[in-house]
Amino acid sequence: MRLILVRHGQTPSNLLHKLDTKVPGPGLTPLGEEQARALVDTLRPERVDALWASSAARAQLTATPLAHDRGLAVQVHDGLRELDAGDLEGRTDEPSVREYLRVAFAWADGDPAAHVPGGPTGHEVLARLDAGIGAAAASVGADGAAVVVSHGGAIRAWVAARAGVGAAFAAQNPLLNTGVVVVEGDPRRGWRTVGYAGEPFGAPTAPVEESGPSAEPVMW
Structure with a gap:
C-alpha cells in the first residue's frame, strides 16, 4: 500500500518558530489556507482511497480542500x-527548538528512551504514531x-525510525508546510520511503528559505 504523508499548512505559530504541540492548537494563516x-492540484495524479488527519485543527483544515475535491471524509x-x-511547550528560543528536534531524531538513532523535560519517550510517541499509521x-x-495529514516533527521522526x-x-532535511513524504509497504512487513x-528518496534536496503554496510532484 501507499501512504502519502503531508505536513499541515502554515500556522501563526510557525511564523514565530513556536513549539506549539497541544490540540486542537492554532488554525492556518492565509498562506496556510x-x-x-x-495541495489538491499537487496530489491530482495520486490515487487517494482514504484521507486521514491528526486531532489538531491545522491538520484537519489542511485536509479539508482535498476532502471536498475527492468526495472523502476526513478521518481523525x-x-x-x-x-x-x-x-x-510555547518556547520560541533556538536552544529549545534544537533540543526538541535532537530528541526526536535520537529515537531513530538508537535511543528510544530519550525525552524532553516533561515529555514522553520515543517508545510512547512511536507507539501512538504506529497506531495512527x-x-x-x-x-x-x-x-x-491513503493521504495522512500530520506534522513536521511527527512525520520526520516516524520515517526516520520506521521507514x-x-x-x-531527517535531521538535515526539514519538511516545509504541505511538504510530502511517500512511503510504501504495510505495518506487518515494514515501510520504505x-x-x-518532492524528490525520490535519496536524491539531493535543495535548501528552501521560505514555504510557498505546495507545488511539488509526488509521483515516483
Whole structure:
C-alpha cells in the first residue's frame, strides 16, 4: 500500500518558530489556507482511497480542500498528532527548538528512551504514531492508497525510525508546510520511503528559505 504523508499548512505559530504541540492548537494563516488549496492540484495524479488527519485543527483544515475535491471524509486519529514538547511547550528560543528536534531524531538513532523535560519517550510517541499509521493503512487494504495529514516533527521522526530514512537524513532535511513524504509497504512487513519533499528518496534536496503554496510532484 501507499501512504502519502503531508505536513499541515502554515500556522501563526510557525511564523514565530513556536513549539506549539497541544490540540486542537492554532488554525492556518492565509498562506496556510492557500497551501491547503494548492495541495489538491499537487496530489491530482495520486490515487487517494482514504484521507486521514491528526486531532489538531491545522491538520484537519489542511485536509479539508482535498476532502471536498475527492468526495472523502476526513478521518481523525489522535495518534497522528505532533510530538509532545513537554516543558518546552510555547518556547520560541533556538536552544529549545534544537533540543526538541535532537530528541526526536535520537529515537531513530538508537535511543528510544530519550525525552524532553516533561515529555514522553520515543517508545510512547512511536507507539501512538504506529497506531495512527496502522489505522490509515487498514482503511485502504494492501493495494490502496491513503493521504495522512500530520506534522513536521511527527512525520520526520516516524520515517526516520520506521521507514528507512534514518536520523541523519531527517535531521538535515526539514519538511516545509504541505511538504510530502511517500512511503510504501504495510505495518506487518515494514515501510520504505520512496519520496521525500518532492524528490525520490535519496536524491539531493535543495535548501528552501521560505514555504510557498505546495507545488511539488509526488509521483515516483
